[in-house]
Amino acid sequence: MIRFEQVSKVYADGTTAVDDLTFEVAAGELVTLVGPSGCGKTTTMKMVNRLIEPTSGRISLDGEDISAVDPVELRRRIGYVIQQVGLFPHKTVLENTATVPHLLGWKRAKARARAAELLELVGLDPSTHGARYPEQLSGGQRQRVGVARALAADPPVLLMDEPFGAVDPVVREHLQNEFLKLQAEVHKTVLFVTHDIEEAVRLGDRIAVYGHGRIEQFDTPAAVLGAPATPYVADFVGADGGLKRLSVTPIEPGDLVRPPVVHLDDPLAAAGERLRAEGARWAVVLDGEEKLHGWISSARTEGAEGTVGEQARRMEAWLPVGAPLKRAFATMLQHDAGWIAVLDPDADHRFLGVLTPAALHEALRRSTAADSRAVPRQEVALETVHAV
Ligand SMILES: Nc1ncnc2c1ncn2[C@@H]1O[C@H](COP(=O)(O)OP(=O)(O)OP(=O)(O)O)[C@@H](O)[C@H]1O
Numbered sequence: 001m002i003r004f005e006q007v008s009k010v011y012a013d014g015t016t017a018v019d020d021l022t023f024e025v026a027a028g029e030l031v032t033l034v035g036p037s038g039c040g041k042t043t044t045m046k047m048v049n050r051l052i053e054p055t056s057g058r059i060s061l062d063g064e065d066i067s068a069v070d071p072v073e074l075r076r077r078i079g080y081v082i083q084q085v086g087l088f089p090h091k092t093v094l095e096n097t098a099t100v101p102h103l104l105g106w107k108r109a110k111a112r113a114r115a116a117e118l119l120e121l122v123g124l125d126p127s128t129h130g131a132r133y134p135e136q137l138s139g140g141q142r143q144r145v146g147v148a149r150a151l152a153a154d155p156p157v158l159l160m161d162e163p164f165g166a167v168d169p170v171v172r173e174h175l176q177n178e179f180l181k182l183q184a185e186v187h188k189t190v191l192f193v194t195h196d197i198e199e200a201v202r203l204g205d206r207i208a209v210y211g212h213g214r215i216e217q218f219d220t221p222a223a224v225l226g227a228p229a230t231p232y233v234a235d236f237v238g239a240d241g242g243l244k245r246l247s248v249t250p251i252e253p254g255d256l257v258r259p260p261v262v263h264l265d266d267p268l269a270a271a272g273e274r275l276r277a278e279g280a281r282w283a284v285v286l287d288g289e290e291k292l293h294g295w296i297s298s299a300r301t302e303g304a305e306g307t308v309g310e311q312a313r314r315m316e317a318w319l320p321v322g323a324p325l326k327r328a329f330a331t332m333l334q335h336d337a338g339w340i341a342v343l344d345p346d347a348d349h350r351f352l353g354v355l356t357p358a359a360l361h362e363a364l365r366r367s368t369a370a371d372s373r374a375v376p377r378q379e380v381a382l383e384t385v386h387a388v
Contacts, residue, residue, distance in 0.1 A: 250321075263287070295315050
């Protein structure tokens with residue numbers, strides 16, 4: 001756990017880079033620091049590994065005041081990833097990754113084995129990439145080596161300063177996705193600096209939005225997007241905050257509409273009866289194993305003989321409960337559909353209900369109004385996992 005208590009930094013020339021900062025990053029939490037250039041994000045970060053000393057205030061790691069810890073010892077507990085990566089050009093990728101274990105005095109074989117394991121974890125094949133030199137890698141691959149190197153000694157804390165800033169948007173999104181999956185495995189306590197609100201929203205369990213030297217809002221992505229605390233934050237989030245919000249609000253069972261459900265082998269007459277009784281214009285059709293098959297309109301049940309299966313239409317698009325509303329919206333557009341079935345992937349894809357445009361709108365309002373604080377991380381990540 002990282003804790004800042006009334007921390008300020010005034011540089012020698014009188015510039016106040018950080019002004020009376022108090023916040024906490026919980027163990028295993030990923031906090032993104034976002035704000036325009038020069039607002040004090042990097043200064044904040046570098047005070048954690050004592051590359052910069054605060055002018056006043058206190059920073060502690062797991063309750064221990066870091067000003068009392070030897071900086072070299074401190075940095076062993078803190079992985080550091082920066083935009084320029086800072087790989088040693090004359091060392092191979094494997095040697096670069098093994099740098100910290102090596103400094104910690106690990107035996108060579110153990111350090112190399114650990115480095116190979118880490119390269120694999122970040123999606124690089126040690127047998128092909130391990131022996132290369134940094135200049136023989138793409139920008140995205142170099143960033144991955146930077147992450148692998150920072151994780152090599154298994155530090156509990158990770159500081160990341162615009163680590164994906166120098167790569168193109170496609171590679172960047174890919175690296176973000178990979179990093180989220182990695183973080184779901186390693187659960188580091190992460191401070192992540194970015195000037196990109198999209199990146200902050202995508203990665204952060206919570207976001208600290210910086211104004212000049214101060215935090216304007218410190219909250220979940222959903223809260224920052226849906227309920228900006230100040231006009232400054234609203235401006236920074238942008239006019240399309242509502243759209244960004246779609247990507248951090250998960251579909252919940254309570255959002256779903258429950259149309260009548262009929263089965264493939266039901267007689268059409270009985271299905272028609274059900275629809276009339278419920279005043280519905282269509283029903284969801286499930287197969288014999290209770291799996292989604294499609295739908296049937298009330299018109300197709302009128303006066304027809306036979307079973308539902310003979311008149312039903314296929315509907316293959318569906319979403320897992322917990323997926324972000326943005327995916328629901330995109331899927332509706334893609335299939336030109338007025339509704340999307342929502343299934344429970346953890347319960348054998350059981351049919352739960354459907355999401356309609358009206359229900360989607362309600363869900364968005366629900367998340368803006370109520371406890372937007374509780375958007376679980378995994379569900380936010382779902383979108384990115386599925387997008388790969
Ligand atoms: N060594 C220094 N001496 C004087 N002023 C400094 C020094 N380092 C940074 N500053 C100033 O402190 C302020 C905060 O800088 P910092 O690097 O923390 O911002 P940042 O939010 O990380 O910006 P960027 O996104 O551009 O990296 C800026 O006004 C910067 O010019």
